[in-house]
Amino acid sequence: MAGYISTRAQIRGSVMENAIILGESVIGEETLIDSWAYVGYPTRRKLKRIPKKIEELDSISDGAKIGRSCLIRSFTIIYEGAELGDRVETGHGVLIRERSRIGSNSRIGSFSQLDGEVHVGENVNIQSMVYLPHLTWIDDNVFIGPNVIVTNDRYPVSRRLRGVRIGRGAVIGAGAVLIAGIEVGENSVIAAGSIVTKDVPANSMVMGAPARVRLSRMEYEERKKLYEARGDDVPG
Amino acid sequence: MAGYISTRAQIRGSVMENAIILGESVIGEETLIDSWAYVGYPTRRKLKRIPKKIEELDSISDGAKIGRSCLIRSFTIIYEGAELGDRVETGHGVLIRERSRIGSNSRIGSFSQLDGEVHVGENVNIQSMVYLPHLTWIDDNVFIGPNVIVTNDRYPVSRRLRGVRIGRGAVIGAGAVLIAGIEVGENSVIAAGSIVTKDVPANSMVMGAPARVRLSRMEYEERKKLYEARGDDVPG
Amino acid sequence: MAGYISTRAQIRGSVMENAIILGESVIGEETLIDSWAYVGYPTRRKLKRIPKKIEELDSISDGAKIGRSCLIRSFTIIYEGAELGDRVETGHGVLIRERSRIGSNSRIGSFSQLDGEVHVGENVNIQSMVYLPHLTWIDDNVFIGPNVIVTNDRYPVSRRLRGVRIGRGAVIGAGAVLIAGIEVGENSVIAAGSIVTKDVPANSMVMGAPARVRLSRMEYEERKKLYEARGDDVPG
Numbered sequence: 001m002a003g004y005i006s007t008r009a010q011i012r013g014s015v016m017e018n019a020i021i022l023g024e025s026v027i028g029e030e031t032l033i034d035s036w037a038y039v040g041y042p043t044r045r046k047l048k049r050i051p052k053k054i055e056e057l058d059s060i061s062d063g064a065k066i067g068r069s070c071l072i073r074s075f076t077i078i079y080e081g082a083e084l085g086d087r088v089e090t091g092h093g094v095l096i097r098e099r100s101r102i103g104s105n106s107r108i109g110s111f112s113q114l115d116g117e118v119h120v121g122e123n124v125n126i127q128s129m130v131y132l133p134h135l136t137w138i139d140d141n142v143f144i145g146p147n148v149i150v151t152n153d154r155y156p157v158s159r160r161l162r163g164v165r166i167g168r169g170a171v172i173g174a175g176a177v178l179i180a181g182i183e184v185g186e187n188s189v190i191a192a193g194s195i196v197t198k199d200v201p202a203n204s205m206v207m208g209a210p211a212r213v214r215l216s217r218m219e220y221e222e223r224k225k226l227y228e229a230r231g232d233d234v235p236g
Numbered sequence: 237m238a239g240y241i242s243t244r245a246q247i248r249g250s251v252m253e254n255a256i257i258l259g260e261s262v263i264g265e266e267t268l269i270d271s272w273a274y275v276g277y278p279t280r281r282k283l284k285r286i287p288k289k290i291e292e293l294d295s296i297s298d299g300a301k302i303g304r305s306c307l308i309r310s311f312t313i314i315y316e317g318a319e320l321g322d323r324v325e326t327g328h329g330v331l332i333r334e335r336s337r338i339g340s341n342s343r344i345g346s347f348s349q350l351d352g353e354v355h356v357g358e359n360v361n362i363q364s365m366v367y368l369p370h371l372t373w374i375d376d377n378v379f380i381g382p383n384v385i386v387t388n389d390r391y392p393v394s395r396r397l398r399g400v401r402i403g404r405g406a407v408i409g410a411g412a413v414l415i416a417g418i419e420v421g422e423n424s425v426i427a428a429g430s431i432v433t434k435d436v437p438a439n440s441m442v443m444g445a446p447a448r449v450r451l452s453r454m455e456y457e458e459r460k461k462l463y464e465a466r467g468d469d470v471p472g
Numbered sequence: 473m474a475g476y477i478s479t480r481a482q483i484r485g486s487v488m489e490n491a492i493i494l495g496e497s498v499i500g501e502e503t504l505i506d507s508w509a510y511v512g513y514p515t516r517r518k519l520k521r522i523p524k525k526i527e528e529l530d531s532i533s534d535g536a537k538i539g540r541s542c543l544i545r546s547f548t549i550i551y552e553g554a555e556l557g558d559r560v561e562t563g564h565g566v567l568i569r570e571r572s573r574i575g576s577n578s579r580i581g582s583f584s585q586l587d588g589e590v591h592v593g594e595n596v597n598i599q600s601m602v603y604l605p606h607l608t609w610i611d612d613n614v615f616i617g618p619n620v621i622v623t624n625d626r627y628p629v630s631r632r633l634r635g636v637r638i639g640r641g642a643v644i645g646a647g648a649v650l651i652a653g654i655e656v657g658e659n660s661v662i663a664a665g666s667i668v669t670k671d672v673p674a675n676s677m678v679m680g681a682p683a684r685v686r687l688s689r690m691e692y693e694e695r696k697k698l699y700e701a702r703g704d705d706v707p708g
Binding site: 092220223 | 522525526567585628681
Binding site for chain 3: 238254256272274277280283286287288289290293311313329331347349351365367369383385387390391392393394395396411413415431445
């Protein structure tokens, strides 16, 4: 057995021969599930008895739903219960856990993780090596740079998980760490490497550790225009 | 050949058909080795001659030992000479190098690496994307948040590697960087995003870059209780 | 189908049975392509029509060139158009995108990414989980610690990408973030966890967020000698 497709799966797109599709997964038209991708991975609580064959894993999987014209690259793992909209792309080695939702036209970079119930809106661009834990909520049109780390427990290890909410149009720079429970306002910008411990006001740009407001989004956009046009590098 | 199980391996648990198990590996009762997991990967020094077939890789591998009731998920790589206790779980894409030891009931999150001889005690919870280099020592009951990076050379690239030692019950927040040779005291807490350049006293909470003591563990626990009960977010 | 080797590929080394080699890839003498490695992965723009079989992916791939005596470990993905010199080693899960070049005797650590057109010189040592975006240029003899993140857009999301250039002999500490467009001078050192927003002078050592010059390379080397010889830990 190189790959495996459940007899319960609805395959309208294309599945490479050594991919695995378990349970009642739905693969939309014009979608590619590439070699060594795994769709419908069973959740932990289903694994009380150790399966002997992949058919047993298949029988306990509810499957995942993947829309039309998606591209699911090699080594991506999508758990049962996850739902992806249309024209979603994943890089390689992306992990999407159960109950996560990804809106249409969004992209998840290589080796990024949606590690629990994570909401990703439409037209969201998540770069590589991003970590999004359980309860993270990302609105439409957000950009998240590489290696951004979001947390969900302000005083680990506590019994209270609080998701981070990232508002529409926000831009999160590379390597930023977002602490549990904060709200990142619409159209705000977080500079690379910031440690964000408090809510970020809408339409503002924050920087530092802990991050503080430095600019408005409008000022940021003005600097961006200079950067694009003249090559000036104005440090924020 | 989709998977491969060495004739020298002792398989008491369950190995999915397209996993690879090399050498004298021992897989305990009720343990699952999932699809596309690789157990008994040969160390670098064994690869002087390039093998033509997996049987040659198999013949040079001493195998790895995995205890009972473990869950080794897809894309995990466990080198020869590694030993895992009972009820150990790995996420996806976990890398466990030769001579690493993992105590019982510990969990290693997806795409984390034990990159050399690493000691992990019992009941340790290591989240996703954590990097633990050669000589790292982690006592029992430690929690390590996502993307924590530990180093082992204070003045790279030197000839002197010094492991970080993390004491029993310590909590390391997301994205913290721990510099080579430090000792993190028992029950201490390191805030997310800290750069830890010096020893951390036991029962204290440190924060910042470079990290300094801000609270005692007792004060931290009091704040945690408020956070859990009332929803107050008291910045550290 | 467990693995696949294109009829157009030139295989002079050794390819494990469940690896995939597409297109006119060239695999040099004494090179090992290990199980579940993927060489010649097609670029995005080639995937306008969704392939039904791996033979179609193969037919659109130009292949990758890999030199002699290389070691390409499991779960590594090398895109079409990439070129690796001789004696290059990759860890596990390394991603090397189209048009990247890696000079001879260089090593890329597990789960690191060359995410676009990236130049890596000779004798470069890149540790695990390093992110190098499109346009990054790394000269010979550079050392890059684990989880170093390089960016290529100073005001994301802009229309102007600017690569980071890392000069010969530079040493980049773990977890450092390098902002788009900077030049890291020859033989400079960047301390672990630094956020580097400006050019780094040659032969200097920088630290902090934002990073500032603290030492010369010569002073750094003196401290390194003490560290190696006596065990003194002189904080930078």
